[in-house]
Amino acid sequence: MILLCTLLEGLSLAVAETGAEPTPANFWMPEGASKQSSFIDLSFYVINWINYFFFGVVTLALVWFVLKYRQRGKKVVFSEGPVHNTTLEVTWTIIPTLLLVGIFFMGFIGYLDVRTPPKEAYQINVTAQQWAWEFEYPNGAKSTSELVIPAGKPVQLVMRSKDVLHSLYIPDFRMKQDVVPGRYTYMWFESDAENDPDDESDFYWLFCTEYCGDSHWNMNVHVRVFPEDRFEDWTKEQARWLDVIPEQDLYYMAGPKLYKRCATCHTIDGSDGSGPSWGPRNGLPGIWERVAKGEGDVSGGTRFIAGKNKLSDYIGPGKLYETPEAYIRESIYNPGALLVAGYGNQMPTFQGQLNDRGIDAVIGMMKNLDEFNPDGSFKDQAKIEEAQSRIAEAKAAAIEASSPPAAASTPQAPASAPQAPADASQADAGTPQAPVDATQAPADTPQAPAEAATE
Ligand code: CUA
Numbered sequence: 001m002i003l004l005c006t007l008l009e010g011l012s013l014a015v016a017e018t019g020a021e022p023t024p025a026n027f028w029m030p031e032g033a034s035k036q037s038s039f040i041d042l043s044f045y046v047i048n049w050i051n052y053f054f055f056g057v058v059t060l061a062l063v064w065f066v067l068k069y070r071q072r073g074k075k076v077v078f079s080e081g082p083v084h085n086t087t088l089e090v091t092w093t094i095i096p097t098l099l100l101v102g103i104f105f106m107g108f109i110g111y112l113d114v115r116t117p118p119k120e121a122y123q124i125n126v127t128a129q130q131w132a133w134e135f136e137y138p139n140g141a142k143s144t145s146e147l148v149i150p151a152g153k154p155v156q157l158v159m160r161s162k163d164v165l166h167s168l169y170i171p172d173f174r175m176k177q178d179v180v181p182g183r184y185t186y187m188w189f190e191s192d193a194e195n196d197p198d199d200e201s202d203f204y205w206l207f208c209t210e211y212c213g214d215s216h217w218n219m220n221v222h223v224r225v226f227p228e229d230r231f232e233d234w235t236k237e238q239a240r241w242l243d244v245i246p247e248q249d250l251y252y253m254a255g256p257k258l259y260k261r262c263a264t265c266h267t268i269d270g271s272d273g274s275g276p277s278w279g280p281r282n283g284l285p286g287i288w289e290r291v292a293k294g295e296g297d298v299s300g301g302t303r304f305i306a307g308k309n310k311l312s313d314y315i316g317p318g319k320l321y322e323t324p325e326a327y328i329r330e331s332i333y334n335p336g337a338l339l340v341a342g343y344g345n346q347m348p349t350f351q352g353q354l355n356d357r358g359i360d361a362v363i364g365m366m367k368n369l370d371e372f373n374p375d376g377s378f379k380d381q382a383k384i385e386e387a388q389s390r391i392a393e394a395k396a397a398a399i400e401a402s403s404p405p406a407a408a409s410t411p412q413a414p415a416s417a418p419q420a421p422a423d424a425s426q427a428d429a430g431t432p433q434a435p436v437d438a439t440q441a442p443a444d445t446p447q448a449p450a451e452a453a454t455e
Contacts, residue, residue, distance in 0.1 A: 022193035033193035033204055033225070034173035036114060041174070043106040050099060114175070117188035121156035124149070128159065128166035128179040128208070129348050131215035131264050141238035142353070144261050146222040147206055148238075149191065150231040156188040162348060167210035170223055176209060197230045214274050215264045242357045244395065249387045250357060251364025252371065252378040258354065258361055259376040265347065269374040275347060276340045278366055288366045291315065291324040297341035304338055314338060328366065329359050 023032035028048070029041055124147070125136040135143045149155045159168060161181040168187070169176040177187040195202040208219030226234055245253045259268070262278075270279035278287040282296075290296050294312025298304060303320060305313070314320045314327065321327040330337050332354060335347035354362070365372065371379055378384060 022191075030171045031193075031204075032172065032174065034170075034175065034189040034191045036110075036189055037172070037174040039110055039113070043103075043110055046106060047103060050103075114187070117156040117186065118154045121154040121188050122150060123156050123158060126157045126159040126168065126179070127162060128168070128212075128219075129162035130164065130213050130346070131208075131218050132261055133168075133206070133208075133219060133221055134353065137235045137238070139235055139239050141235045143238055144221075145257070146203070146224055148224050148226055148231065148234055150228050151194045151225045152190070152192050152228065154188055154190045156186055159185050159187070164212050165210045166208050166212050166219065169207045169209040170204060171207070172204040173223075178210060191225045193225055194227055195224045197224070197226050197234070218264050242355070242361070244391060245357075246387075246391070246394075247357075247360070249391075250361040251368060252380075252384065253387055253391075254358070254361035255365035256372070256376050256378055258358055259365060262362070263376055267374070268369055268372060268376060274343075276343055278369060286366075286369050287328075288324070288363075288369070291327055298338050299341035301338040301345065302334075302336055309341070311338075325363055328363055332359060332362065 023029070023038060023041065025031045028044070032038060032041055123138065127134040127136070132144050133147070135147050137143075157168065157177075159177065159179045160183070161179045163181060165181070166179040167176060168179055170189070172193075173189045173191065175187050175189050177185050179185060195204075203222035203224050206221050206223045208216060210216075212219070242250075242254055265273050265275035266278050267273045268278045270277050270281050276287075280286050284290045284295050285293075291311065292315075294310060294315050296311045297309050298311055298314070299309065303314075308314070311327075315324055316322070321330065327338070333349055333351045335349060336345040339345055373379055
């Protein structure tokens, strides 16, 4: 028995660590895109084939007995059946025991592998909240619309929840782990199944698989496996994409990307959502106009004063919020302060997630809502392209100017310096592809909200 266990263990470990090629999808399983998936699938198939086999054996025996012992004529014969058969009993005890021990070891070894991240694993912090994921990288880069990971490197997700139970599930990696408020959970995986960084439609799905409220369905994002150099570039761009967009371009270059996060609850065409629409609603104008004019009722919140039910009681010179911008800013950072009538205190704070420039972008978008499609994308594609080329040129010029005397002025300078050759070449290649900085970010906006709408 011990010999058998040792043998099984050796075998399983060998399989667990071969990290075979990605396996194609079949009837039972989606594509297997992580190194762990082949062994996890093997455990599944072994159990499955044992089931097929015994289903066959039992069914054949059943049919055979039915035929053999069927009633023939009216005469019933009683006979003494066998009461004991040692050989048979030993056999049907030992064989299933061995099978179960084997299954146990496959599961145990797979479990140990999944629960033991390698020490050198690349760590990404994951925060789940109603109803979005936030992925934070070691360099401070943050992403909510997709999880990008480096190919061929073990990756560890350290996960926590800000509110309720969520569960992070990547079917193609065969990985699933609950995300629990008040504690950290983790998972790790490694994937060689690279996606094309330039093709947004090439991705794996990541689901929330614990029902977590109204928009649980919307916690579906993409996982993309990038070659290591592209991954490095991506995290750098991600860390400072907002900073390189000129102020006047923020609302349409950054707004749509930021709005994706708001879109879970706030529509911009006036239709219903878990939060008040930014568009015209209940006979009131769009959000900017109604805040600026103080139109609409409020009904609660930490700064609510009984008897003062109109927004205009709070916004204006000498009042709680001197300007409409101040009110919107507080509503984003401290959403429970003043609640729009008819809506509860549901929105999470964006303190620490959205800086001043992000707030500017969002407010700018609110001020110019008619320039956006209902899915949050910007209507004027030509204007985006013009800004993209302007930003790319400015960047190329900045790199040229700063390259001889190392790292000048800005805090980002050190980050951009090592990257310089790659950026410059991309910028030269022409704007359409140049996924440099900001250009990369808004480039994905026209598609993404459309997907959200169809899910
Ligand atoms: Cu988060 Cu379901």
